[in-house]
Each structure stands twice: as structure tokens, then as C-alpha cells.
Amino acid sequence: MIDAVRLRLAEVGAAPTSGSVAAALRAARPPLGGDDVLDAVRLLRSELVGAGPLDELLATPGVTDVLVNGPDEVWIDRGAGLERAAGVRFPDAEAVRHLAHRLATAAGRRLDDARPWVDARLPDGTRLHAVLPPIAAGCTHISLRVCRARPFTLDELVTTGSLAPVGAELLTGVLRARLSLLISGGTGTGKTTLLAALLGLVGPDERIILAEDSAELHPDHPHVVRLQSRPPNQEGLGELTLRDLVRQALRMRPDRLVVGEVRGAEVCDLLSALNTGHEGGCGTVHANTASDVPARLEALGALAGLDRLSLHSQLRSALDVVVQLVREPGTGLRRVAELHVLSGDDQGLAVTVPAVTFAAHGGCEPGPGWGRLRERCALRGVELPRSLR
Incomplete structure (x- = not known):
């Protein structure tokens, strides 16, 4: 039929x-x-x-991820960890491969034996990743991440338990003070969600320039310019990298320069921008802990040929705050765990110092960097509360 x-x-x-x-x-x-x-x-x-048998799952409220491992292995995440999608299956492995091909075509990307993977954005905003055999053993694997129609606000994150009320107040102050920040955490901890919520607090008279590999950020703001990277074509030509986008963004009069995810040589251009008058820049980075962020950025800077001391020197003067996110085992709750500030050690290397630690039950404790965070905000005319209790 x-x-x-x-x-x-x-x-x-x-x-x-x-x-x-x-x-x-x-x-x-x-x-x-x-x-x-x-x-x-x-x-x-x-x-x-559409997405065939997956359409109903993608339309289900609360579903954030839909994963296909085989014809009868479909998993979903409703925010509390992965669970099997009962009653959803494909006729055979060929049907899974056919859906992956069609979704890739809808996203304007190539998916075949010569290029057996795709990472793209579907027209409705859903993020698509698919891998064909033999790279994926046995069957085509499809990963879909649902894009929320409306970004969360900080108040909504407080209501869901992802952010303590005092944490929302502190992050609002950091944003008003135009401090540069990176949101770090593992996969699926909510880095993009929090970043979009924070960008919604930026003043309406400011111009936000987004540079992303895949257009995931949709902040509730009246003046947003989106730049998206592009893979090479079949002849290996026409590639546009994040580094290209960051360089172009600097010539577009940004009030806030945002890199959706720092994952390569573009870290050098971002740090250079933050050191040359582009205050209030932000982005996300994958890191297990906030303390690992300098080492992670050092590794990325090496991809651009930047030596260790030069990277750390720029990092200390460019980055102000690291916001660490975690995902609680068992409950799957994504939450803000720590705020760190940047400092230097005896060898001239950048290190992060805990400023505030948030407990899973909602309490918080100031850390050694709390005074430094208050001081940095005060220099920009923003007073943070003296006590967190």
C-alpha cells in the first residue's frame, strides 16, 4: 500500500x-x-x-530521547533513565535502515556505505544520529533527541528540582555581570537546556550570536543570530567548521558570543574573543567534573597547535565561571551541582576553585571561591548575597 x-x-x-x-x-x-x-x-x-513507528514516541510528552538498537529494541528516556518502549517494533532490520535513510534525506544529509553515519537536525528540530552496518554491528542504530517546543525558564528548572532557588539567583547575577561561563557535564545532563534558559535572561537590547554544529539552542530572546557548521560534500569540499563560524561571528557585532559545544580547535578563537572585549560569552563542554575543565580545554587547544602555557594563560583571563551539571543515579534527575571560579596555581596553570556546592536535597554550601565570585560580580556592579544560608 x-x-x-x-x-x-x-x-x-x-x-x-x-x-x-x-x-x-x-x-x-x-x-x-x-x-x-x-x-x-x-x-x-x-x-x-514521519518517523514511522517512532512518531508516537516522539510526540509523547516528557520523552527526551528515542533510541533504536534493532527491529524490536526501541528505548526511550522520559527524564528518569532509559526504559524499553513496549509494543513498538519494526518489521525487520531493513525497515530500520530505510527509516534512517529517509530521515537523513529529510535533514539534507548523506547516509550510505561510503558515509555510514549522520549527525543532523530534522526540520522539526529533532536531533538525528544514525549509524549503518558494518560500523553498527548487526543493525542500523538510530538516536533521536527531541527538541522542546519552548525552552525552559530558570523558574521551571527550580520547580523541577534541577536548580536550587539560590542557584537561580546566583546564575542570574553572573549573567547580569556579563561574566564569561562554561557549562560542563556529561552527556544528557542538561547543558543545552540550562544554557538556553540563561540566554533567555539576556537583555533584549543585546545581540546573541550562536555558533553550533547542530542547531539545538533556541533561547527565548528577540535578537538571536544562528550559525551552523556544515560537513564536506561527496567530493570532500565545502566544509564549514565551528572554528570558521566563531571567526565570522566576531565580525557580526556580537554582544554575547555563544558556542553551543566547545569540542575542537575553536576553543582558541573563543578564548581570544573573550580576552579582547567580548564579555559575557558562554558555551558548553563535556567534562566529568568542573576540575577537569582546564585539562579538557588544554587537550582541545592542542588540536589547534596552542602550547600548554599559552592556553592556560588565556584561560585564566578569559573564563570566569564553570557551572557543573550532574545526573543523579537512580532518579535520573539532571541538576546543577557546583559553581567554580578560575584561578592559577604555582606553575601558572589554570585551575577551578569551588565557589558554591549544591546538594541533591536543595541545600548549598559556599566554597573557597565564593568571595572571588562575589568580588568579580561586584566589580561589574552586581551584588550577590553575602550569605547563602
């Missing part, structure tokens, strides 16, 4: 809308009853332009 409807649509040159699919369905097979037509049209559109 799918092939017949697809052929009919191709013959008449019609887009696969609900009306055209219904007309093609009636032309391709004997008439159906009203409810049967609606069910058939819904199924056909899902197979033609």
Missing part, C-alpha cells in the same frame, strides 16, 4: 499532505470507511514523511 501511494503521489507530483495521501489511497485501493481512511492516512504519512 505504501509503494502504491508513493507511486501515485509521484505520478501527480503532489506533496504528501493528508489530503493528497487520502486521495492517492482512494485511487490505489477500494474505498474505505471514514475511520479506516483516517487511520490509513495517518499511518501512510508517518511512513512517507
